[in-house]
Amino acid sequence: MFAAGVIGSFVLYLVIGAVVGRKVKDRSDFYVAGRKAPTLLVAGTLVASFLSTVSFMGEVGFSYDGFPAVMLIVTALNISGYVLGVLFFGRYLRRSEALTVPEFFGRRFDSKVVQSVAGVMVVLGIGLYLVAVTQGLSLVVAQLLGWPVWVTVVVVWLAYSAFTLMSGSQGILVNDTVMFFVFMLAGVVGMGWVIGKAGGPVEAVTKMAALKSKPDALSWHGVSGDGAYMGSPGEVLVWAVTIGIVWMGVVAISPWQSSRYLMAKDEHVCLRSGFVAMASVGLLYVFLMFGAFAINLFNPNVEPSEVAFIWAAQNVLPPALGVLAVTGIVAAGLSSAAAFLALIGFSAAHDVFAWRRQPSGKQAGRDESGPDEADALRFSRLVMLAGGVVVLGLTLWSPPAVLEIGYFAATLFAASWGPAAIWGIRSARLTARGALSGMVAGFVGVAVLNGLTTFGGIELPVWADPALVGFALSIGGTVVGNLGAQPSPRAVAFRESILETPDRERSAVQLSRTRLAMLGTVAVFAVTLVGLVLLYGLPFGDAVTAGGGL
Amino acid sequence: MAVALFYGLVPLLVVAISWVVIRRDYGRRSSRKVR
Numbered sequence: 001m002f003a004a005g006v007i008g009s010f011v012l013y014l015v016i017g018a019v020v021g022r023k024v025k026d027r028s029d030f031y032v033a034g035r036k037a038p039t040l041l042v043a044g045t046l047v048a049s050f051l052s053t054v055s056f057m058g059e060v061g062f063s064y065d066g067f068p069a070v071m072l073i074v075t076a077l078n079i080s081g082y083v084l085g086v087l088f089f090g091r092y093l094r095r096s097e098a099l100t101v102p103e104f105f106g107r108r109f110d111s112k113v114v115q116s117v118a119g120v121m122v123v124l125g126i127g128l129y130l131v132a133v134t135q136g137l138s139l140v141v142a143q144l145l146g147w148p149v150w151v152t153v154v155v156v157w158l159a160y161s162a163f164t165l166m167s168g169s170q171g172i173l174v175n176d177t178v179m180f181f182v183f184m185l186a187g188v189v190g191m192g193w194v195i196g197k198a199g200g201p202v203e204a205v206t207k208m209a210a211l212k213s214k215p216d217a218l219s220w221h222g223v224s225g226d227g228a229y230m231g232s233p234g235e236v237l238v239w240a241v242t243i244g245i246v247w248m249g250v251v252a253i254s255p256w257q258s259s260r261y262l263m264a265k266d267e268h269v270c271l272r273s274g275f276v277a278m279a280s281v282g283l284l285y286v287f288l289m290f291g292a293f294a295i296n297l298f299n300p301n302v303e304p305s306e307v308a309f310i311w312a313a314q315n316v317l318p319p320a321l322g323v324l325a326v327t328g329i330v331a332a333g334l335s336s337a338a339a340f341l342a343l344i345g346f347s348a349a350h351d352v353f354a355w356r357r358q359p360s361g362k363q364a365g366r367d368e369s370g371p372d373e374a375d376a377l378r379f380s381r382l383v384m385l386a387g388g389v390v391v392l393g394l395t396l397w398s399p400p401a402v403l404e405i406g407y408f409a410a411t412l413f414a415a416s417w418g419p420a421a422i423w424g425i426r427s428a429r430l431t432a433r434g435a436l437s438g439m440v441a442g443f444v445g446v447a448v449l450n451g452l453t454t455f456g457g458i459e460l461p462v463w464a465d466p467a468l469v470g471f472a473l474s475i476g477g478t479v480v481g482n483l484g485a486q487p488s489p490r491a492v493a494f495r496e497s498i499l500e501t502p503d504r505e506r507s508a509v510q511l512s513r514t515r516l517a518m519l520g521t522v523a524v525f526a527v528t529l530v531g532l533v534l535l536y537g538l539p540f541g542d543a544v545t546a547g548g549g550l
Numbered sequence: 551m552a553v554a555l556f557y558g559l560v561p562l563l564v565v566a567i568s569w570v571v572i573r574r575d576y577g578r579r580s581s582r583k584v585r
Contacts (some may be wrong), residue, residue, distance in 0.1 A: 069553040076557045080564040087571055234571050271572060275565070282561055462579035501575055511576050519571050522562060529558025 017163025085252025119351025191291020265424020345384025
C-alpha cells in the first residue's frame with residue numbers, strides 16, 4: 001500500500017510535467033514560468049523548495065529526541081525570513097526581470113565575472129545539496145519499498161529529473177504546489193491524529209510533561225539529563241537563536257527561495273506569497289514538532305529518531321492517513337530536488353559562461369523568440385541533463401552524509417550572498433570588486449569551517465556557527481574589496497531603475513488584496529498564539545507545578 | 551509559556567513592521583522611490 005502511494009505519486013508528477021511541458025516555448029517559460037505565476041503557485045513552490053526530508057525526518061527526529069519547543073524558537077525566526085526577504089531582496093529581484101539570481105548580481109554590479117562566479121557557486125553549492133537530498137530521499141523510499149538503495153537512487157533521480165527537464169519552472173510550479181498540499185495535509189492531519197490519539201492536546205501535553213525517559217522536553221531548553229546532547233540550557237538557547245537567524249537568511253536570500261519571486265506575475269504576488277509561505281510553515285511546524293514529540297507516548301525508542309514520523313505512519317495512523325504521511329515526506333524531498341536540479345541547469349547554461357556572451361535581459365534587449373531562442377532552450381535542457389547525470393553519479397558513489405552536506409550547502413548562500421544582496425540594493429557605492437570579494441570570502445569561509453568541524457574534529461563555540469562566521473567574513477571581504485573602487489555608471493543606473501516602484505504596482509485594488517494576505521497571516525498567528533497558550537503553555541505550567549519540577 | 555508567546559508574537563511583529571513598509575512603498579500617496 002505504501003509502495004502504491006509513493007509510485008502513484010511519482011506517476012502523477014510525471015504526467016503533470018508532461019502536460020505542462022508542452023506549453024514551454026522559450027527560456028522565459030522554462031526558467032521563470034513566463035513570469036505569470038499567481039500567489040498560490042509562488043507560495044506553494046516557496047514552501048515546497050524549502051521543506052525537504054531535513055524537515056520531515058531530521059527536524060522531526062530532533063523534536064522526538066526532546067526538543068520540540070527549541071525547534072519552535074528556531075522556526076519563529078526562520079519563517080520571518082519570508083516576509084523580510086521579499087521586502088529587502090525578493091521584490092527588487094522580480095523588478096529586475098532577470099532570468100536567474102546570478103544574472104541579477106551580474107547586472108547590479110555591471111560585471112559578467114560576478115554573474116559567472118555566482119553561477120559557479122550555485123552549481124557547486126546546490127549540486128552538493130542535491131546529492132544530499134537525493135541520498136536522503138532514496139534511503140526513505142528504499143526503506144519503505146524494500147528495494148536496493150542503488151535502484152531507488154536511479155528511480156528517484158528519474159522521477160524528479162524527467163518532469164524538471166520536460167517542463168522546467170512551469171512544471172515545478174504546478175508540481176510543487178500539489179506537493180505542498182500533500183505534505184501540509186500529511187503534517188497537519190497526520191500529526192494532529194497522533195496528538196488526538198494521545199488523548200487530545202491538553203492530555204497529550206500533560207502526559208508528555210510527565211515522560212520519565214525525556215524530562216523537561218517541553219520546556220524552552222528541551223530535554224534535561226542523559227538525553228541533553230545539546231548542552232546546557234543557555235547553550236541551547238544561543239544555538240536556537242543563532243540557527244534561527246542563519247535560516248532566516250537562507251529563506252530570504254538562497255537561490256532556491258528568492259528565485260521563486262522571478263516567476264511571480266507582479267510584485268504584489270511576491271509580497272502575498274511571502275505572507276502565505278510564512279503562515280503555512282508557521283502552522284505546519286506547530287503540528288510537526290508537538291506531534292513528533294507525542295510519538296514518544298506510543299514508542300519512546302524509535303531508532304534512529306529521524307524515522308519517527310515514518311514509524312508513526314506505519315504503526316499509529318490509520319492506513320490511508322499513513323500512506324498520505326509517507327507520500328507527503330517523499331513529496332517534500334522530491335520538490336526540493338526538482339527545484340535544485342532546475343537551478344543547477346539554469347545557472348550552468350545561463351550564468352557560468354556569462355562573460356562569453358552579450359548582455360542579456362529584457363532591459364538589455366534580449367530576444368525571446370525565433371530560432372536562436374529554440375537553440376538556447378535546447379541547450380539549457382542538455383546542460384540540465386548533463387548536470388543531473390553528474391549528480392546521479394556522485395549520489396551513487398559518495399557515502400551518505402545527508403544532514404552534514406545538506407546543512408552546509410543550505411547555509412552557504414545566506415553567508416556568502418547575504419551582504420551583496422542586501423547591501424547592493426541599499427547602497428550605490430558597492431562595486432563589483434567589493435561584491436565579488438565578499439561573496440568569495442563568505443563561500444570559502446563557510447566551506448573551510450564546515451570542513452574543519454565536520455571532518456577535522458574541530459569544535460567551535462556554539463555562537464560561532466560556520467555560517468555566522470562566514471557572514472562576518474563576507475562583510476569584511478566586501479568592505480576591503482570595495483576600498484578605492486568606483487561603481488560603473490551602468491551599475492548605478494541599474495540600481496536606480498530597480499529602486500523605483502513601477503506605477504502599475506501602485507494600485508488600490510492590488511494593495512487591498514495584499515492587505516487581505518497580511519490580515520490572513522495575522523489571523524493565523526493570533527490563533528496560533530492563543531492555541532499555544534491554552535493548549536500548551538497553561539497545561540504544561542500546571543503539569544510542572546503539580547510535578548514540583550522546574 | 552515563554553515559547554508560546556515568542557512563537558506567536560515574533561511573526562506578528564514582523565508582519566506589522568512589513569505592513570508599514572508596504573503601505574509606504576505601494577500606497578498611492580507614497581514617494582516614487584523605494585528606499
